[in-house]
Amino acid sequence: MTDHDARTKVYVEGAHGIRVPFTEIALDDSPGTGEANPPFRVYDTSGPGSRPERGLPPLRREWIAQRDDVEAYDGRTRTLADDGRSAVRRGEASQEWQGERREPLRAKAGRRVTQMHYARRGIVTPEMEFVALREQCDVELVRSEVAAGRAIIPNNINHPETEPMIIGKRFLVKINANIGNSAVTSSIAEEVDKMSWATKWGADTVMDLSTGDDIHTTREWIVRNSPVPIGTVPIYQALEKVDGNADALTWEIYRDTVIEQCEQGVDYMTVHAGVLLRYVPLTAERVTGIVSRGGSIMAGWMLAHHEESFLYTHFDELCEIFAQYDVAFSLGDGLRPGSTADANDEAQLAELRTLSELTQRAWEHDVQVMVEGPGHIPLHLVEENVRLEQEWCHGAPFYTLGPLTTDIAPGYDHITSAIGAATIAMHGTAMLCYVTPKEHLGLPDRDDVKTGVITYKLAAHAADVAKGHPGARDRDDALSKARFEFRWNDQFNLSLDPDTARSMHDETLPAEAAKTAHFCSMCGPKFCSMRISQDVRDRFAQREGMQEMSRTFVELGSSVYVDAGSRPAD
């Protein structure tokens, strides 16, 4: 059985025409006993698939319309400057989106259209039902956690293509993949491909962090093709609009950029509103200063103007905008440590206290909130980060980058950070932002994106298992059983990355017969502990007495330990 035959997409149906996707993995019968192994279902983030130039079908359009609280409107006037200086210079946008264009939606006057708003009023939305089927939990858990602010369902009404998902510590740990071009490299097609590639391997959300050319158009292509929520950092585009001159930034330019992105369908936005003027001096003695781009841009602006951050002073206005589109805050940690030396310092914790205040202000507007976290943290300080965030920010979901647990392994920071990520998620972080092997060194390519996603899937899963999340270990157990029974194809197909597992195995034992062999090249046939152990087990299964077992094992002994060549696929 090949990978392609074994993995299929299936849908679980609910009310309102809800169809929740799962990947179903067909399993072989157990050899010997002939026991049937039921197909195994896993969470599926890959979306329905589409041709990139057409975009995905608007799955949620009817659900949104039926609530009768939104209106279509003309929207903001698109300008060439939205795509940056090179588009202005050229006089045209490159690769303008040619698929379906819908008028943007917003809340009717005086209405709020956020999932939190509905949840607080006791309304169970189709989005919540979708999530409950997907998480295999009670829908009331979904509603109540969203109502309490302990979970969010990021779902801009202008991104109806999404398959709803939830971020909160009572649910499966989620992962985010960052993509996006920079001034130095990459194209629109590459970024769309990275997004699809990331969701194929399990990214639950994708952040488009583009800072280069064609920023508006790149995002349009990504949003229209993304089955998962898209996050952005609007300050990047705003800075592009003022030619990269941070002190020329204004609230008006920022606000215009936010509305542009709300209308496009961005589901959550990182806003570094907790970086206050008085916190900037706290970073002066740090080993690595300010390492958040948004944080450093705003620090520069505040010092230039000697004024409080407009993100902070206009925060309520931002909440009002977000409430009209159901955009969620990802409250940025602009003063996160960029080295283990700077971890949990006064700058970081001062900002976290302000994020606590901002969380409550957003909730007053029924706006969904998650809180971002570091960064670089030595392993013994990791737990404290999530504990403080949960206490101070009233249980708002924590969304952390790593954290990296040492600074000495550039090229391997997906691993230095997976250690911190699994640990912080075990203690309550709801979503992990991946780190790729290229962190600190360059822009990730397609292979780096895959490595980052798989690494973070395994870290998130390790945390789910450690938390005792219902059913989380089922996949481990199914794979371990397949391993013990030498069902090699099942072992590959149940793994996070069947292609890599299969190709590593096939490097030394490519023959199809080796897929049922009771050994691999690691130990060879004579030393395969699982094979020997199975023989021991078989005796027990037959419920023979120890005396009998002893006698038959002596007989068996001579046949178990045969030469490599004689019975390889036995």
Next chain:
Amino acid sequence: MTDHDARTKVYVEGAHGIRVPFTEIALDDSPGTGEANPPFRVYDTSGPGSRPERGLPPLRREWIAQRDDVEAYDGRTRTLADDGRSAVRRGEASQEWQGERREPLRAKAGRRVTQMHYARRGIVTPEMEFVALREQCDVELVRSEVAAGRAIIPNNINHPETEPMIIGKRFLVKINANIGNSAVTSSIAEEVDKMSWATKWGADTVMDLSTGDDIHTTREWIVRNSPVPIGTVPIYQALEKVDGNADALTWEIYRDTVIEQCEQGVDYMTVHAGVLLRYVPLTAERVTGIVSRGGSIMAGWMLAHHEESFLYTHFDELCEIFAQYDVAFSLGDGLRPGSTADANDEAQLAELRTLSELTQRAWEHDVQVMVEGPGHIPLHLVEENVRLEQEWCHGAPFYTLGPLTTDIAPGYDHITSAIGAATIAMHGTAMLCYVTPKEHLGLPDRDDVKTGVITYKLAAHAADVAKGHPGARDRDDALSKARFEFRWNDQFNLSLDPDTARSMHDETLPAEAAKTAHFCSMCGPKFCSMRISQDVRDRFAQREGMQEMSRTFVELGSSVYVDAGSRPAD
């Protein structure tokens, strides 16, 4: 400055002609301030280097001789069967060792020559002094920890080529790399190359787990060329001597194999003496049975004979042999869990209680001991493993394989296990046995060995930092400072794998000028937070008032955010 220029081997000298190697990394001055950054020294496991056919110089020969407690003797008679059935069939060993052959040494009658024996008598050996210089600690700490059994210095008197090292929780966390052929693959030259390659990247010990052809000769080449302690699992070779027929194993054949390896210079041996007959039924209901090769072989033998393990019944005799050569026990965990489902179960813990008893029996003979640990353990149960081992085994050093924290990522088990490894080491594990990406799938090749070693170096280091080990974070801080100051070459050279860091950086920015550029391709020049943050920092450094700072930052603003092309290396 290139990697080769920047990294040199230096020696710190002590009494008795002791010369302790370090890698010294030359650093550039800080740009701007011109501040000199002193060369940085790191622990060096790579040895003096040699031509493989000649072997390494016998560094410790004089130290051993001067104690006047050993004698040379004829040694056991070498037989072709030592190299397995194919050598017997051929009628000759392949690639017999042609370098210097020394008569084996053993303790004079009635003497014990273990480091533990000396330590308990208050004797400070040159080996202890070497270790103290290497660990940069007081030699009394070394002596007292070895005397108490909380640390070991594995140093067979027939392996004088080693540069002494210590394994104990008060010292740097160590890592072991497994190499060795199997019936299916690889050659002597490949295995010697893997050993050298592993120590080049930082392996503190190497285990030769060969189970294929030429097992004696392969080991001879490895031991003669290894600057680090070599570990083995003698039961593998013993089984080879009985044609793979486990029930034909006897104490006499096992004992002969152990002496053969003692005479060759093996520094520590894994002995699965804790797998008792009555524990075997405890594995019957497990998901993955017995996954230790040694454990499953002995389980098979015990069931076949319905007799207690000869490793257990002859344990004291084994101790007497080990005491004559200073071979350390690595008490094997033959019933370690092979899946997260089986973690911390009764089979595992029953064996650990027996290992507690065996630890004390070995100590009665002044024989050094470490205790092996799992395996596969969900993250929330990891700490319990080391806590129980430390309590039950009276502080004997713990030596764990991983543990893997989830079973669903074959192909990435270096990462699933690095998560567990960093965590268990933070809580007190003294040495970590690496896991490569090929775990469960095939025999690791050269690239896998490197990936495994670097992954475990970073996990061990993350644990050292988390434990607050004196000076551990210095390297992180030096690298972070280099990063913040855009000393790219220093950042590469200070990292665990300069080649990979450099090549990842150079994929997008290969020009030499980019090695001093104030950005990389990840964010590009405009969005480099470290660059912007440095500008903020510079204002503080000049101790200007906030008013002044505000004014100058506005001026600076226009020049900071310039186009990518105009000031790339600024």
